[in-house]
Each structure stands twice: as C-alpha cells, then as structure tokens.
Amino acid sequence: MANASNVAPEGAFGAFGAFGAFTGSGAFGAFGAFGAFGAFGGPGPANPPLISQALITNYDGIAGTWNPITNANAVNPNKEEQTAYLARLAPAVRASIYALELGSRIGFAFEPAATSSDPGWARVFHLSLTAGSSVPDTEYEHLISMRRPTQDVFIDQLTLVANYADLRQDRMAEILAQLGTPTEFLRAISFIEPARTPYTIELLATAHWLANFVEMRLKYALACKRPIEYSPQIQPMIWTPSHGSLPSGHSTEAFTMARVLWALLRAAGVKPYSEAVWGTMLMRQAARIAINRTVAGVHFPVDSAAGATLGLALGEYFTRRCTKKEPSESWAFDGTAYPSTMDFEWRDYFDTDATNPKQTETGWVDSKPIPNPSGTPITSEPLDWLWKKAKAEWKDI
Template sequence: MSYLEGVEGVEGVEGVEGVEGVEGVEGVGAFARSPVSSLIAHREGIVGYWVTPVNPPAWNSAPLDPADPNSGSMRGPLERWDPRIRRFVFEFELLSSLYFVFEAPQVGGVAQPRATLYSMQQTNGGVSSSTPPTGSWTSFVTMIRPDEPKLLRQLDFLNGYADLRADRAREIVAQMSPQYAFWNSVVPIYPDRHRYTLELIGMVLRLAKYAEMQFKNALCVRRPDEYSPQIQPILQTPPHGSMPSGHSTEAHAVARVLSRLILNATGTTVASRLLLHQQLMRQAARIAINRTVAGLHYPVDSMAGQALGLAVGDYFVARAKGGGMVDFWTFDGTAYPGDQDFTGGEIYDVAQDDRIFPVAGYLAKGNAQFSVDAAPKLKWLWDLAAREWA
C-alpha cells in the first residue's frame, strides 16, 4: 500500500491521488484522460527532425547506481521510484526472512492444530555479502487453535455486545478499511508532511496481513455466525478464518510501530509520551472490540490478534532500525478460558510497555530472545519517516 492509498477519508487529502487540486498543476491528471489519437497527432505536428541523445538531460542526471541502492542518498533509486513500486522491494526484503509451518499433533487422541511463523537467523553471507545467506530458522510466533467448547462459550459475549451495535455502527463501518482517519485523530499525520510515515504504515499493514492470513488459513476457526443463526452480523462476514482477528492484528501492529517511530524521534516529556502511547493502544483495542460488536469475531480472536500484532510490530521495528533482538511468543487457544473477554489490557500493560502473562497461561514467552537482521532498504524508509517527527 502506498502512502496515497486508503487516505481519502482523512480531511484535506481527498484530491491527493490526481493532484488536480494542487495550485499550478491542475492539468497533470489530464494526461491519463487524453485520447491516444490526440497525442499521436500532437507529436506529429511538433516533433520535427529526430535528434539522438548523447547524455541524459541535466535535470535527470542523478545516478541510478545499482551497486549502492541502500546508501540512503536522497538521489538514489528508492527516492526516485513511486511508493507503489517501492513497496515490492520492501515486501521482498521482509518476507524473504520468514517461513511458515503448520502441524496438527495428537493430544489425547485429538488433533490440536497449531502453526508457527519462523524467522531466519543469518550466520553467514546476506545483505553485506555477495553470497546467499546461511543460517537457521528460529520460532517467532506460535498459535494453537481453541477447542470447539471454548468457541461455543465465547458466543455469549457476541450476544451481549450486540446491544452496542446501534451506538457503534458508524464506527464499525468507518473501520472496515485501514483506519487512517482514526490514527490521524490521535497522531497529527498529514500527507504532505508525513508521506514517508504513511508509506511505512502501509508496509506494517502488509506484513501484518501476510502473517495473519497464514494463521487464519492454517487454524481454520469458524466464524461465529457459522455456529448460530442468532448472531446476525451487521456486516457481511469475510470468507476467511476467524482467528486471529485481522483488524486486531493490524491495529496493534500499527500502534506499536507508530509509538516506536514517534516517541523515539521526539523530545516530549515522559507523561506526554505515555499518553500518546496509551491512546494508540486503547484505540487498537477498541477497533478490535468493535469487530465483536459487529458479530464477526470472538474475544479470543482479538486477543490472538493483539499478541500477533505486537510481535509483528516488534519484528518490523527491529528490522527497520538496523537489526536487533526479538522475543518468541506462543498464544495457546486451548488454555484460553471460554469465559474470558478481551479489553486490551489482559496481556499488555501500557504503563510498563510490556506484556502481562495471564494466570491461565495462554500467552507465553520463549526462554531466550533471537536476533533479526537489518533490512537496509526498509531502514532507508524508516529513517526518512523518523525525520518527519524530529
């Protein structure tokens, strides 16, 4: 997703894509609308005798040096590409170090579907070498499917939350697509001033989407309305699995990354930094809860999404900032109590900026952290985004 996509709902950016509303460039958008035949005739009328170019024009002489695409130079190839094209470079860099595994071991004679996202820990070669990297795959996030009785008990929450539908219907509809307007309500993000921040958010959303869809497909948890005709969602139920909640995963990943990006780049007081962080995390939780209000997700889906979103956010930040240490997490749906709701504070303490480990044991951290390697191209984008908040 480029920084231009999905921001039409933010006040003041309705005309960004075509740039017709920018003073002095009203005709730029007309190029795509010009009839081909008129351009053919126009060229024939003005082109004259053909002159073979000898050198690039001075205004287009910035080097496109394939030997050094990660120098951070504002005149390098990444800067000159359209964000919609750059995203493929960033995606490849992120996904090339991830691997997904599904298994269904027998526990007490019953299959217990579980899935794990792995990260490659390089030991040789890679980014700074001309040889392909070697290394080992390290568990990053494991998720275990809840059993049917727990899911059936969770339906009681959906029935209770249905009372809030009239109050939250407008919110729920507005949050169907990426929630740029909502993040903008907490953090003053302006397309003209924060173009790289918006582009970075787009990359966070894409990484979260890739991760969540793998787990949804592997765990194959039925949607609530497949268990009871009384659920009656107010939106059409998406045709993919229920766990983890995509809205919860993406909202918590964005909140995590935004807080790291902005709070590390500003010199605000401890109290104001905490308030901003708190509001981002509360907003992510409300977006997730609204999907339960709408009749689309169980609370356990939102909890699993929060766990995955925070993990994805930490992974993204570590790779974008030049490498670092990341924790391994397990979310065990079989240990999740059927009568456990989701409010956003069960497994995460905003004040301490750290995970909470519930007594029921459905969230666990590995004994040791593992290192992730730098993503130099993504770091180029991170550094430019951070500069927008300096």
C-alpha cells in the same frame, strides 16, 4: 479494508490504490485506502488521450533528425543497490520492494498435535541470514506460534458475542468506517496528515501489509469458524468474511500499527509523544477496533486476544527490521488455555507504563528469547531508509 470502488483518483498517495484490488475485510486493502488521499491534489490520471495525441504531433514538429549517441560516458549510470534511488520511485513501487524485504524473511509450518483430539500449532518463523558469501547461511527461528481454542471455548464465548449486540446501534458508524484501514483512527490521536507525514503513512501501510501477510496464513491453518456458524441468533450486522475467525485480522492490524506508530514517536524523541498516555491512547484505539468486530457479530473475544498477541509481536518485529536489529523474542498464544468466558482486555497484553513499554505474558501467552545468529546479520536498507524518513517527520522545527 477499503473498497476499490470508493477510492478517489490517484493523487500524491493514490498510487497506493494499486493494492486496493485485494479487497474485503482483513484482506489486502491495506494499501488501497491510501487512494483516498488523492483528493489532496497531485497529478491527474496518467496518459490522457488528448495529451498523448498532442505529444505525437509535437514530436513530429520539434524532434528533428535522429542523432545517435556514440559516447558511452555521455550518461552517468545509476549506482546499484542504493537507498538514494528510493526517493525517486513511486510509493506503490517502493511498497513492492518493502513487501519482498519483509515477506522473504518469513516462513511458516503447521505442526499437527500428537492426538487428533488436540489442536495443532501453527508456527511463523523469521529467516536469519548471515553475511559473508554470495549465498548466505540461513537459519529459521521461531517468531510466532499459535493454536486454536477448543470447541467448548468458542461455544462459551457465544454468550459474550450475543450480549455485545446491544451496542450495534451506538457503534454502527464506527464499525462501518473501520472496514477500511485503521490509519484514519490512528491519525485522530497523532498528527498524521499526507502533506505533513507522507513517510509515516507509508511506514504504517507497510506494517499493515506485514500484519495481513502473516494473519491470513494463520487464519487458513487454524480454520476457526465464525460466530454465525454456531448459532442463527448471532445475525451479524455486516457481511461475515470468508476467512477464519482466529486471529482477528482487525485486531492484528490495529495493534501492529499502533505499536509501530508509538515506537516511531518515541524514537523521534519529541515531547510529548514519548509519554505513556500516547501509547495508552493508541492501544485503546486498537482495542476499540478489535472489540467492534465482536459487536458486529463476526468475531469472538478470544479472536481479538489472539490478534492482539500477534499484532503486538509483529509490531515489535517490524520495528526491529526497520532499525537494523534482529528479532529478540518469540511469542506463543495457546487458545486451549484461554478462560472460556473471559472478555478481551488489552492491558493483559501490553504495558504502556513500563520504563520500556513492552508486551506481556499471561496464562495463555508466553515468550522466549530468540538466539542471535552467528556472524553479521543481513539488514534491510530500504526498510531502514523508510523508518528514518518517517522519524524525521516528527522532529521539532
């Protein structure tokens, strides 16, 4: 993720830099990278001392004697809980609102295995709410389940990691640039630009936050060691992050954002964005980012496979949350069933050529329908507002 020391001064999108303090690979740099857009202009730093001093003397010169306000109807109050108010808020403030809308509906639990020799299941849940009372009825539904591979799988995968090292010189620029947010690489495929698509950038930043929010809890629970911890010959070309190896955070975030972006382009209905080639190119880009982490020596291919499974599922979940729909599928990644010498191939996990592009099952990935909760689901108006704003940016003029 973006390093806070490299973030430009706050401009139109510089407020997103508020999140940049949580730096490090796969950490809460998701919003920090948006500080880079400060170079595009906008207001300078808030409250410069010279202006503040001038306003003090200016007040003394023009404000005059205080006139108390006596009419309660002199100012119309804002209406409560209305999305029209969102447009008046700074992007960083809206980011906090979106974070609660998403995070408050996510649950987690770890289910130990029956025997100590088997890996347990880390499970992520969606909290379904039913409208109709001040305290809604709640029900947790399975959203993502994941368990780590056996040690034999990781050991066999070390050969793949070692062989990928031959590509380091060729891909060094990519690997270093991809320490930040994937947005820079996604915009090279679709026409994303701060003045043109500010809400699309905001939408992708929010999806990025969700991916990081979920992946970090899974990493902690599964506690998978990095390649460097198995062999002194791996010698990564970048710092190895302190958090666990599986699922890959870069893979999770890249696939989440790629799926959300293509869903947005298809929903806008503007040619040629809905054609399969756009989805294919976005998925190729997500896969390239994931594989480059193996080239760098900090991830196994199975980490990328787990991240792709998680990211694609979260991309669909996020899209449904933004469009007032309940999640319809839960996904499970069983690392113990992953073929130990198999490399990562994104087409095993997503079909862009289908009439309705969809995530796919494998011998180690499966899905189940999520039952619909009874009653009327409570939806997120702020997320729906953001989705509509982003979608409108892709309409033909």
